[in-house]
Amino acid sequence: MEPERPLDALNQARGKRVIVDLKNQKQITGTLKAFDIHINTVLTDAEEHVDGSLKRKVGTVFIRGDTIVLISAQG
Amino acid sequence: MEPERPLDALNQARGKRVIVDLKNQKQITGTLKAFDIHINTVLTDAEEHVDGSLKRKVGTVFIRGDTIVLISAQG
Amino acid sequence: MEPERPLDALNQARGKRVIVDLKNQKQITGTLKAFDIHINTVLTDAEEHVDGSLKRKVGTVFIRGDTIVLISAQG
Amino acid sequence: MEPERPLDALNQARGKRVIVDLKNQKQITGTLKAFDIHINTVLTDAEEHVDGSLKRKVGTVFIRGDTIVLISAQG
Amino acid sequence: MEPERPLDALNQARGKRVIVDLKNQKQITGTLKAFDIHINTVLTDAEEHVDGSLKRKVGTVFIRGDTIVLISAQG
Amino acid sequence: MEPERPLDALNQARGKRVIVDLKNQKQITGTLKAFDIHINTVLTDAEEHVDGSLKRKVGTVFIRGDTIVLISAQG
Amino acid sequence: MEPERPLDALNQARGKRVIVDLKNQKQITGTLKAFDIHINTVLTDAEEHVDGSLKRKVGTVFIRGDTIVLISAQG
Numbered sequence A, B, C, D, E, F, G: 001m002e003p004e005r006p007l008d009a010l011n012q013a014r015g016k017r018v019i020v021d022l023k024n025q026k027q028i029t030g031t032l033k034a035f036d037i038h039i040n041t042v043l044t045d046a047e048e049h050v051d052g053s054l055k056r057k058v059g060t061v062f063i064r065g066d067t068i069v070l071i072s073a074q075g
Helices: A005-011 B006-012 C006-012 D005-010 E006-012 F006-010 G006-010
Strands: A015-020 A027-034 A041-050 A054-063 A068-073 B017-022 B028-035 B039-052 B055-063 B068-073 C019-022 C027-035 C041-050 C051-061 C066-074 D017-022 D027-035 D041-050 D054-061 D068-073 E019-023 E027-035 E042-052 E053-063 E068-075 F015-024 F029-033 F041-050 F054-063 F068-073 G016-022 G026-037 G041-050 G055-064 G069-072
Touching: A005 A027, A005 B028, A005 B039, A005 B055, A015 A041, A027 A054, A027 G006, A041 G006, A054 G006, B006 B028, B006 C027, B006 C041, B006 C051, B006 F054, B017 B055, B028 B055, C006 C027, C006 D027, C006 D041, C006 D054, C006 G006, C019 C041, C019 F015, C027 C051, C051 F041, D005 D027, D005 E027, D005 E042, D017 D041, D027 D054, E006 E027, E006 F029, E006 F041, E006 F054, E019 E042, F006 F029, F006 G026, F006 G041, F006 G055, F015 F041, G006 G026, G026 G055
Parallel strands: none
Antiparallel strands: A015 A027, A015 A068, A027 A041, A041 A054, A054 G069, A068 B055, B017 B028, B017 B068, B028 B039, B039 B055, B068 C051, C019 C027, C019 C066, C027 C041, C041 C051, C066 D054, D017 D027, D017 D068, D027 D041, D041 D054, D068 E053, E019 E027, E019 E068, E027 E042, E042 E053, E068 F054, F015 F029, F015 F068, F029 F041, F041 F054, F068 G055, G016 G026, G016 G069, G026 G041, G041 G055
């Protein structure tokens, strides 16, 4: 059965590696631990990437939903 | 019968290829899988395009609604 | 009788050609098919114009309301 | 009696010529026909001005409230 | 007795000359006539100032609250 | 006992000198008189600082909450 | 047991050193004292960093939630 609601799709990504693109052009990669209806998101084992290169390891990170552009699976 | 409400028109695009124009000038193309009243949107088999050329394949992607400018059919 | 509420005026433009000015400086022209209280708007036979020249034909397009500056009749 | 609420003042401008300053630096002049609590506004016989010079006549125009900086009487 | 809530302080400025600093770097001076909980504000005998010099007299002006940075007394 | 909610911490700063950092890069210093849940804030004996130097004295000032980045004690 | 909701993860960081990345490119480090559902946040023993170097010590600081990009543990 296919997901019908956007948050269902996010839910299927729980526990998997994802890439979060932010409005400030940065990308945060990590394991999707939690999210809410505002798309506030928590990643574990997270890394911050700028222009495709690793900038810092950030461990567990809370990302405020309104700074997020999109969330995709880490290939 | 013609659609009367904007979300009806989006609903008719479910399962079809669409182009999503983002506020950050990028375009995401993919198959429209799901959306909600905030226009949070999920595409499958998605690709990110910048200035008309393919930048990366992103598979299934969750797009936060407030970053979207418009959604049109992929010609 | 004159319109008293802004959405009444939009309603009178249904089925007519309109110009939608976006915050990103682009203009979308098309036939006004639907809108809601957020001013999410659907146009058919739509075209995207940048600096007054046609950039692409977009067919039926869903425009997120918060990206819209103004909507006027196509002269 | 003086107006006590901001929308009362707008109401007194109905049917009169006004100047609407937009966040994108443009000005729209026209006859104030309608507005709502979001300050979505409809002008008739409207003109778009940029840097003080007429850019185009836009007839009846719907302006989304969140793009408006201020509304004043046309002197 | 001192004001305890921010809108109480605004209320004490009714009928007095104020300076309204806008997000677009302009200042509007005038007599504070009305405001609401969104800080939508009406000034009378208002003037627009840019970089400290008078740009135009705007008479009675309605300012949308979300464009306001701060409101202070005109010294 | 330690504050548990952010507004409790603000409440403890009432009547004390604070520095308010704004999104437009300016700082307003003054005595914290009042604030509400939107963080609309009133300062008395306030001063506006740009790049660390005093720009003007603004007396009692109402600051719209959504322009505020942070509020700290004046050292 | 793992956190399921984003605010649970923030709650586990109470009393610990965190780094708060702001939309204006600055970072505030400090001990997480309090936060609410808007992600309004209070840090104690806080410092402001710009481009990785200490700019000022700000003691106890209230940060308005909508200026926050992300919150991570200070390594």
